[in-house]
Amino acid sequence: MFRRFKIKLGQKEPLFLTCKNSDCNNIMMTQFRAYRAERGLWGPSLEECPRCKETHNYDQNDLHFGPNEVGYGHSESPEAE
Numbered sequence: 904m905f906r907r908f909k910i911k912l913g914q915k916e917p918l919f920l921t922c923k924n925s926d927c928n929n930i931m932m933t934q935f936r937a938y939r940a941e942r943g944l945w946g947p948s949l950e951e952c953p954r955c956k957e958t959h960n961y962d963q964n965d966l967h968f969g970p971n972e973v974g975y976g977h978s979e980s981p982e983a984e
């Protein structure tokens with residue numbers, strides 16, 4: 904039996920950073936966009952929070968999709984062996 908699967912990647916979605924100042928926790932939208940199936944390397948990069956003006960080092964483990972979603976760089980990979 905032959906079935907054709909059409910895998911839809913959808914649109915690239917914006918990635919967010921959450922401020923590392925625990926008193927602030929500002930969600931910052933980055934200029935990055937990625938597919939949900941995709942993982943990449945980024946950083947470390949110094950980013951200044953526009954709300955509290957604190958500067959912290961961020962990398963791909965700090966990137967996440969929605970304001971309440973888990974990380975982008977975290978390894979919850981389905982292909983893990």
Ligand SMILES: [Zn+2]
Pocket residue numbers: 922923924927928929952953954955956957
């Ligand atoms: Zn902040």
